Amino acid sequence: MTKTLVIGGYSDGDKADLSRTFDPLFLAGPEDLAGLDDAARADVTAVAYKGHKPFGAAQMDLLPNLGLIANYGVGYDAIDVDAADARQIKVTNTPDVLNDDVADIAVGMMLCQGREMMQASAWARSGNWAKNGEYRLNRKVTGSTVGILGLGRIGREIANRLAAFKMDIHYYARSEKDTPGWTYHSDPVKLAAAVDFLVVALVGGKDTEKFVSREVIAAMGPRGVLINISRGTTVDEAALLEALEAKKIAGAGLDVFLNEPDIDPRFYALENVVIQPHQGSGTVETRAAMAQLQRDNIAAFHAGEALLTAVN
Amino acid sequence: MTKTLVIGGYSDGDKADLSRTFDPLFLAGPEDLAGLDDAARADVTAVAYKGHKPFGAAQMDLLPNLGLIANYGVGYDAIDVDAADARQIKVTNTPDVLNDDVADIAVGMMLCQGREMMQASAWARSGNWAKNGEYRLNRKVTGSTVGILGLGRIGREIANRLAAFKMDIHYYARSEKDTPGWTYHSDPVKLAAAVDFLVVALVGGKDTEKFVSREVIAAMGPRGVLINISRGTTVDEAALLEALEAKKIAGAGLDVFLNEPDIDPRFYALENVVIQPHQGSGTVETRAAMAQLQRDNIAAFHAGEALLTAVN
Numbered sequence: 001m002t003k004t005l006v007i008g009g010y011s012d013g014d015k016a017d018l019s020r021t022f023d024p025l026f027l028a029g030p031e032d033l034a035g036l037d038d039a040a041r042a043d044v045t046a047v048a049y050k051g052h053k054p055f056g057a058a059q060m061d062l063l064p065n066l067g068l069i070a071n072y073g074v075g076y077d078a079i080d081v082d083a084a085d086a087r088q089i090k091v092t093n094t095p096d097v098l099n100d101d102v103a104d105i106a107v108g109m110m111l112c113q114g115r116e117m118m119q120a121s122a123w124a125r126s127g128n129w130a131k132n133g134e135y136r137l138n139r140k141v142t143g144s145t146v147g148i149l150g151l152g153r154i155g156r157e158i159a160n161r162l163a164a165f166k167m168d169i170h171y172y173a174r175s176e177k178d179t180p181g182w183t184y185h186s187d188p189v190k191l192a193a194a195v196d197f198l199v200v201a202l203v204g205g206k207d208t209e210k211f212v213s214r215e216v217i218a219a220m221g222p223r224g225v226l227i228n229i230s231r232g233t234t235v236d237e238a239a240l241l242e243a244l245e246a247k248k249i250a251g252a253g254l255d256v257f258l259n260e261p262d263i264d265p266r267f268y269a270l271e272n273v274v275i276q277p278h279q280g281s282g283t284v285e286t287r288a289a290m291a292q293l294q295r296d297n298i299a300a301f302h303a304g305e306a307l308l309t310a311v312n
Numbered sequence: 313m314t315k316t317l318v319i320g321g322y323s324d325g326d327k328a329d330l331s332r333t334f335d336p337l338f339l340a341g342p343e344d345l346a347g348l349d350d351a352a353r354a355d356v357t358a359v360a361y362k363g364h365k366p367f368g369a370a371q372m373d374l375l376p377n378l379g380l381i382a383n384y385g386v387g388y389d390a391i392d393v394d395a396a397d398a399r400q401i402k403v404t405n406t407p408d409v410l411n412d413d414v415a416d417i418a419v420g421m422m423l424c425q426g427r428e429m430m431q432a433s434a435w436a437r438s439g440n441w442a443k444n445g446e447y448r449l450n451r452k453v454t455g456s457t458v459g460i461l462g463l464g465r466i467g468r469e470i471a472n473r474l475a476a477f478k479m480d481i482h483y484y485a486r487s488e489k490d491t492p493g494w495t496y497h498s499d500p501v502k503l504a505a506a507v508d509f510l511v512v513a514l515v516g517g518k519d520t521e522k523f524v525s526r527e528v529i530a531a532m533g534p535r536g537v538l539i540n541i542s543r544g545t546t547v548d549e550a551a552l553l554e555a556l557e558a559k560k561i562a563g564a565g566l567d568v569f570l571n572e573p574d575i576d577p578r579f580y581a582l583e584n585v586v587i588q589p590h591q592g593s594g595t596v597e598t599r600a601a602m603a604q605l606q607r608d609n610i611a612a613f614h615a616g617e618a619l620l621t622a623v624n
Contacts, residue, residue: 009445100454101427104477108423115413115595117420117588118430124589125580129573133321135589140597142412164476165416261441268437276429277436283427283452 003043004298005063007032008050008072014291018048021295022302030055033062046070046298049079052260056080060087068301070294071311073281074098074154075231077204081312091311092297096153097289098281102255103157105280106229109253110162110197112274113225114141119271139250142166147195149188149212150230151177155201158229170194188212192219197227204231214239217249224249229280232258241266244273255280315355316610317375319345320362320384326603330360333607334614342367345374358382358610361391364572368392372399380613382606383623385593386410386466387543389516393624403623404609408465409601410593414567415469417592418541421565422474422509424586425537426453431583451562454478459507461500461524462542463489467513470541482506500524504531509539516543526551529561536561541592544570553578556585567592 004022006015007030018024025040027033030053033041044063049055050072060066060083069079071093084091112118116138123135146162148155148171159169159182169182172191176184185191188211192198198220202208212226212235220226226249228235237258243249251272257263260278267273281290297308316334318327319342330336337352339345342365345353356375361367362384372378372395381391383405396403424430428450435447458474460467460483471481471494481494484503488496497503500523504510510532514520524538524547532538538561540547549570555561563584569575572590579585593602609620 100478101452104423104453105427105429108420108427108429111416111420111423112429115417115420115591117417117424117586118433120589120591120594121430121587124573124575124587129589130575133573135591135594137594137596137599138591140413140595141416161473161476164473166412261436261445263436263442274429275433275436277432277441277447279427279432279447279450282432282447282449284449285452287449 003302004046004048005044006048007055008048010050010072011287014287017291018295021299024048029053030059033059036062046301048072048294048298052078054078054080057083057086060084060089068092068298068307070297070301072290072294075204076311077206077231077233085312090301090307092294092307092309093311094290094293095309097293098286099154099157101283101286102154102229102280103161105255105276106158106199106201106227106253107161107165109227109229109255109274109276110199110225111141113227113251113253113272114139114144118274144168144196145170145194146197146199147171147185147191149191149198149200150202151179152201152203154229155199158199158201167197188216189219192216192224193221195220196223197225200226200228200230200234202230202234204233208234210234210236212236212240217243220249222248222250226252226254228252229255232256232260237264244270247272315614316358316360317356318360319367320360322362323599326599329603330607333611336360341365342371345371348374358613360384360606360610364390366390366392369395369398372396372401380404380610380619382609382613384602384606387516388623389518389543389545397624402613402619404606404619404621405623406602406605407621409605410598411466411469413595413598414466414541414592415473417567417588418470418511418513418539418565419473419477421539421541421567421586421588422511422537423453425539425563425565425584426451426456426509430586456480456508457482457506458509458511459483459497459503461503461510461512462514463491464513464515466541467511470511470513479509500528501531504528504536505533507532508535509537512538512540512542512546514542514546516545520546522546522548524548524552529555532561534560534562538564538566540564541567544568544572549576556582559584 004024006024007027046068048070069091074095076093120135142165145168151171151173172185172188217239253274255276316336318336319339358380381403386407388405432447454477457480463483463485484497484500529551565586567588
């Protein structure tokens, strides 16, 4: 009897770990649900989900006895939580275990962007250093002014690191938070205007769609660098591409995009953008911790115990 | 009357700044000294020096009235200070103003190496992300154990940043220092064996030549990553290349090399090495501060005032 259905692109190691605990059924994506027969679908009480394809009312209604959707990842914007609520389905995610890695990628992109580390590496490796002399001077990162958009757990990890780089830290959040003297802005446009680096650490989903609007991007000015480790949806990407191409802002460091992995090819032409393939949490250590937390939530559900990291 | 001789590859902006203050004579390198006539050489009382070519007794003896060599850069290993002492020539450098930038490059190389950011960027930009899926998992950086070889001003700046990445900080120095609980090692081999990342922040020169010896490198082990922002001379580069090629250590992040900029081409074949073209201090802001400090030392010398940052 299949109680756990695993949906998404899991590694062989993750599949083995899931199989050891749950004897699950595997599907590549939610689009394969319709291919299961009624009995198999009726057996499913828990879904282990990984991916960014929508999992909403239509998918839930194919699983009449579903009680849990355990998401792999902290961002659960692919899952329609309102639809889950209406069906008394619980949703869990994997918060906290990935905060450090995502914050590391944010800081790494800031250093790479400001210090042009990828171009400098190419300069050395191509032999230009020997043939044509020193790489051009670039921009000091320590001591910059930074704005964190969304001072949740990941935003705070980023800010804590940047404090060690002697940065003047500003932030936007829905309300002022307890901080070590960081400057609160209730208006994201004013935040953008006040800082050199603007780091997007918002939750994804409909509420934050294009939160980094054309107006916010315009306010960054010619020294502004946008760093995004949240979701591609949080940024008005058309406005961002225009600003980058016209050099109305200095550059960007992006781990997330609209339509990943088929991102807008206009990004490839931009030398002032550090591109990462949504690898914020992509370490062996952290992905193992995320998979473990997902399994622990499913095991707790099957045992009738309290969920570890419930969303709803 | 030429009192100040400027030697080295200065930018046009730096040359203009020097000319505004000193009406100097410019030479491309110390090898051009012999081409000056006796009278011109006798006029020189101060040298503004930039570069890594040796400036020793032979060069000093061509300038019979020399009283100051003002070095551009904190590392003055190109200048023979003993020879200067013997001739009552003072030497100055440009410490502190570049600490932040050099520390930033050290941390940037650690993040790039551990998180494979340059390979991940290439994966996305080449279209592999869209065609072949996620970039491979890599290695968590936060929470690593790090060893700082040389806890001077730059080493401390690096350690302060890494503390914010929750690292367990170990260090080697000639004697134990006042630290916030960091672990002291009097033996660099034992330090190397105890840590994941080994960061070289030693002073250059003869005393530290191959301080990172074959034995130190062997002690790092297969998880070890060497970061060097000091001088190429501090590392046994032949042993390092062998260890990297044989994957006896995990990788390296190097801003400095022997024979810069004609570095050993074997480095180019190594994917596990982040290469930077000695750009630790290479920002517009910091190079301006270094140039200003060099000029201030020369101005103080000509005015008979105390030097700001004397080495001897």
